[in-house]
Structure formats: structure tokens, C-alpha cells
Amino acid sequence: MKKVRGCIYGLLASMVMMTNTAYAMPNVTWGELACTNMQSIVLSNGEKTSTDITDNITRGKVFSTGMLEITNQQDGTLHISVDTYAHVVVDKIYQTVFLDVWDEDKKDWVKVNHWDFVKSIEEEPRLSSYHVGFTVSGCEVNKYYRARAMHLVEWGDNMEGKATETDGVLLTDHEV
Numbered sequence: 001m002k003k004v005r006g007c008i009y010g011l012l013a014s015m016v017m018m019t020n021t022a023y024a025m026p027n028v029t030w031g032e033l034a035c036t037n038m039q040s041i042v043l044s045n046g047e048k049t050s051t052d053i054t055d056n057i058t059r060g061k062v063f064s065t066g067m068l069e070i071t072n073q074q075d076g077t078l079h080i081s082v083d084t085y086a087h088v089v090v091d092k093i094y095q096t097v098f099l100d101v102w103d104e105d106k107k108d109w110v111k112v113n114h115w116d117f118v119k120s121i122e123e124e125p126r127l128s129s130y131h132v133g134f135t136v137s138g139c140e141v142n143k144y145y146r147a148r149a150m151h152l153v154e155w156g157d158n159m160e161g162k163a164t165e166t167d168g169v170l171l172t173d174h175e176v
Helices: 002-017 030-034
Strands: 049-053 063-072 078-086 092-103 108-120 129-136 144-155 158-165
Touching (some): 049 158, 063 144, 078 092, 078 144, 092 129, 108 129
Antiparallel strands (some): 063 078, 092 108, 092 144, 144 158
């Protein structure tokens, strides 16, 4: 009986010693999350499209998937496509898209512009996904551009979000 009691006490003591404390992430604002800088590369000249998709491992309680794509349309313009999906109907879906250009002197990405998009349940009663596609013109050709996006779903007082970021594509005004 003493051996069983000793084993139980030993087991309890080891369980207490091996527990880990987990802390919640501090409150992060939308702007701070958008400035997260993941590593992206510039694609070779022959590749004209780059896509980033949040993987299923990181899906949230309501947030499902975020997708972002940038394409060199070979006419001096870029096409950006952004999609956000939820598992259930949500109140609002927010998307912010950033366009960055590779600065060869700084050896870093520099923000060129950003666009905000919002769709609410009032506009679409069964809101669980949101797609936006748009063309960007007026950018300098023969430079590398990448897109970054923040995807956010809101239901009641709760929100979940993810970030996506493409690799850099070379903007051209002719077929490559």
C-alpha cells in the first residue's frame, strides 16, 4: 500500500512540475498585425503570378481561409485578387490589401499603396465569403511588386483574422 501511495504522490509531483504556463497574446491592433513582415522573395522573370493561401492548420473557430494573388498582366498593370472565407455566416468581413515594391537600394520592401474593403451582413444576408479583384495601374515597370493582405471576420463581439503575403512578381509592359 505504501508503494502505491508513493507512486501516486510521485506521479502528482511530476505532473505539477511538468505543467507549462500559457499566456494569451497581448491585444494587437489591426495596424500592428498588418505590419508583420514575413519573408518573401522575388520570382524569376518567367513567373507572372504569385499566390498565398492560409493553410487549414491555422484556421480559426470561425475564420476558414484567406487567399491572395498578384499577377503581372504584361501590359504595365497588376491584378490583385483577395478572398476571405468563414465556416459560418458572419456579421462583417474586412480586407486590407497592401502593395509593396522592392527597393534595390534599401534591399527591402517599401509600401506603395493600400486599399480597404468591407462587406456586411446587411449587404449579403448569408455572408460567409468575400472576393475582391482589382487592377492596379500607374506602377513603374521592370520593378518587383508583392501584395500583402489582412483578412478579418467579425461575428457579434468576436473577431478572427489572418495575414497573407505573396512573393514579388516583375511588372512588365510586354509578354515575358
